[in-house]
Amino acid sequence: MAETSASPTLLLKDELDIVIPTIRNLDFLEMWRPFFQPYHLIIVQDGDPSKIIKVPGGFDYELYNRNDITRILGPKASCISFKDSACRCFGYLVSKKKYIFTIDDDCFVAKDPSGKEINALQQHIKNLLAPSTPFFFNTLYDPYREGTDFVRGYPFSLREGVPTAVSHGLWLNIPDYDAPTQLVKPLEKNTRFVDAVMTIPKGTLFPMCGMNLAFNRELIGPAMYFGLMGDGQPIGRYDDMWAGWCTKVICDHMGWGVKTGLPYIWHSKASNPFVNLKKEYKGIYWQEELIPFFQSAILPKDCTTVQKCYIELSKQVRAKLGKVDEYFIKLADAMVTWVEAWDELNQTGKSSEVPNGAAK
Ligand SMILES: O=c1ccn([C@@H]2O[C@H](COP(=O)(O)OP(=O)(O)O[C@H]3OC[C@H](O)[C@H](O)[C@H]3O)[C@@H](O)[C@H]2O)c(=O)[nH]1
Numbered sequence: 001m002a003e004t005s006a007s008p009t010l011l012l013k014d015e016l017d018i019v020i021p022t023i024r025n026l027d028f029l030e031m032w033r034p035f036f037q038p039y040h041l042i043i044v045q046d047g048d049p050s051k052i053i054k055v056p057g058g059f060d061y062e063l064y065n066r067n068d069i070t071r072i073l074g075p076k077a078s079c080i081s082f083k084d085s086a087c088r089c090f091g092y093l094v095s096k097k098k099y100i101f102t103i104d105d106d107c108f109v110a111k112d113p114s115g116k117e118i119n120a121l122q123q124h125i126k127n128l129l130a131p132s133t134p135f136f137f138n139t140l141y142d143p144y145r146e147g148t149d150f151v152r153g154y155p156f157s158l159r160e161g162v163p164t165a166v167s168h169g170l171w172l173n174i175p176d177y178d179a180p181t182q183l184v185k186p187l188e189k190n191t192r193f194v195d196a197v198m199t200i201p202k203g204t205l206f207p208m209c210g211m212n213l214a215f216n217r218e219l220i221g222p223a224m225y226f227g228l229m230g231d232g233q234p235i236g237r238y239d240d241m242w243a244g245w246c247t248k249v250i251c252d253h254m255g256w257g258v259k260t261g262l263p264y265i266w267h268s269k270a271s272n273p274f275v276n277l278k279k280e281y282k283g284i285y286w287q288e289e290l291i292p293f294f295q296s297a298i299l300p301k302d303c304t305t306v307q308k309c310y311i312e313l314s315k316q317v318r319a320k321l322g323k324v325d326e327y328f329i330k331l332a333d334a335m336v337t338w339v340e341a342w343d344e345l346n347q348t349g350k351s352s353e354v355p356n357g358a359a360k
C-alpha cells in the first residue's frame, strides 16, 4: 500500500482516541509524549473515585471515575467492571471517534533491533488503514507493507483484501502469560522481536490481549465489550479474551479482518502470579468449553449489523454456556446492557467529552 504524502498518524489525529485504564498513575505518558501528545486521551480511573489521578501537563484528555460511570450510565453501569482493567471499555463507549487505541499504564516505548524507538500508535494506524487477508494466507505475511507483496499462487480475486477491524500488538520484556505459566517461568522475558504483521485467518480464534490494542470503533466497537470481571465476579483476566472471541466471530461473519504482530510495546510490570491465579483459575477450565462454543457459533444471515450479531451471540451464550455456570447468564445479560448503553450514547449523538478535565 503506497504511503500517502501525509504520515498516517497525522491523518487520524482527530479520528482516534487513546483509552487508558488506570488504578495507579500516568507517569508512563512522559515516555509516550512525542507519539501521544497530538491525540485525545480518555482515562478510565478504576478503584476509589476520591483518589486524584495526576495527568501530566500538555495532554488533551477527559477522565472518568466510577462516579462518572454511574452518573452517565445509571443502572446500565452494572455492565462496566469495577476493580479490573476491563473498565477500559467504558472509554470505548463514550468516545466519539472512529478509531481507538488502548494501552496499559505499565507499557512503555520499546526499541526495534536497530535501537529505534517504536511508535506503536503509528504502526497500529498503518495496520488499521491497510486491508486484511482473512480468506487466503499470504506466506510473506502482510502484502501491503513496503517491500513485500502477494506471493505466486495468491488468487488475484482476493488481493483487494477486506477492511481491517482490529490491530493486536505484542509485548517485549514481560509477556502476557497466564498465571500457571508465570509461576513456572517467573524469569522468562520475551526478547524476540518478530518483524511481521499478519491477518488471523477466518475461522481461527486467538487470545486477544488488551494491553496494546487498536480497533476501528465504527466497525466493531459495539462488540468490543470487555466482559464482567473484578469486584463481585468469579473470574478475572478474561475480559479481553472474551472480547477477542466475540469480535473475531463477528468479524468473520461480517467479512472484516483482524491482524496481529507489530507493533511491540515494552511491558514493564509483571502482575502477581498468585493473585492472577485466583482470578484466572475458573477461566482456565471454563475455556475448554468456551472455545468450542465460539468455534461452532453460527450467526444467521439476518444479523446484518454488529449489534444484531452481538445480541444473537448473547442469546447463544445464555442458552449454551448458562449450563456451564450461572455467571454466563449474568454475562449474557451484561452483553445486552452493553449494546443498549452503546446505542443510547452513540445514536443520540450525546457527547460526554469535555476538554482537559473531568467529564460533565
Ligand atoms: O483493578 C485494576 C487493575 C489494573 N488496572 C489497570 O489495568 C492495566 C493492566 O493492569 P496490570 O498491568 O496490573 O495487569 P497485567 O496482568 O499486566 O495486565 C494484563 O492482564 C490483565 C488485563 O487483561 C490487561 O489488559 C493485560 O495487559 C493497568 O493500566 C492498570 O492500571 C485497573 O484499571 N484496575
Ligand SMILES: [Mn+2]
Binding pocket: 104, 106, 267, 269, 270, 271
Ligand atoms: Mn501490566
